[in-house]
Amino acid sequence: MAERKCIASNEVQYKEDMLRFVVGPDANVVFDAKGNLxxxxxxxxxxxxxxxxxxxxxxxxxxxxxxxxxxxxxxDEVVRQLRAGCLSRVGLARRAGVLTQGYEKVRAALKNNPNGVLLQASDGSSDGREKITRLAPDVSVVALFTAEELGHAIGRDNAVHALIGAGKMAKAFLGDARKLAGVTNQPLNGMLPDASGQIE
Structure with a gap:
């Protein structure tokens, strides 16, 4: 994989893990979320x-x-574009038939094949999250989005548990999610609250 040097730290990394910017015709610095400007x-x-x-x-x-x-x-624009890109990938995964959603369906899928990327709503029940993650402790967990955000991405009012099956779509989503976690300085698996008002 191609490598690039970070302009802030001089650290060399794989470019797939980095943020790309370009200078536009008006001399403004522009975030290139898709890497094709x-x-x-x-x-x-x-x-x-x-x-x-x-x-x-x-x-x-x-x-x-x-x-x-x-x-x-x-x-703020970097965060906005990364969030939008991640949620767009969730919708693409649903339309491609590689997304499983709903507590029981996700639970069954992980029991049968503990692979892919597990999505948990950031405002979901910590108890429900723990029960599912115990089934597949090695599966990457992403809890950066609310139940409403996940729901809208897959055409529902709310979604708390979802699973993107292993493959190119899961890999692409996870790459963008890791960038989002980095620029928002939060764990990839989120910080699920213990307060009341959680969504089961």
Whole structure:
């Protein structure tokens, strides 16, 4: 896999794990979520602190060797696009027939074949989450989205438990989810609350 150097830390990483930016015709720094915008790529580790350093210490201009403008909402835009991209992949997985949703169906799927990526609503019941994750302790768990967000992605009002079957779609989703966790500085498996008002 191709590697790139982070403009903030100088650390070399696989580019699939990094954030790509380009400088637009108006000299604004633009986040390239899909990695296909024209122009020389400016690569950054998918971490909140690296984004802060790049913005505060003029790293984009130094890497571009030109005067650039960094939008005030660049960090928010990175998060917005990554969240949207992840949820779009959930919808694609449903339409492709590789997404299982619902507590009992996910539980049965993991018992039969403990692979893929397990999605848990961030506002879901911690008890329900633990019961399912115990069935497949080695499966990656993503709990970065609310039940409403997951539900909308798959055409329902709410969704608390879902499973993307092992394969290219699961790998692509997990890659974007890891970037989102990095730039929001939270664990990939989320921080599920113990308070009342959880969704079962």
């Amino acid at each position: 024209p122009g020389r790529g400016l690569w950054l580790s998918a971490r909140q602190d690296m984004l802060e350093i790049a913005t505060a210490k003029n790293k984009f201009a130094k890497a571009a060797r030109a005067k650039v403008r960094v939008p005030d909402n660049l960090a």
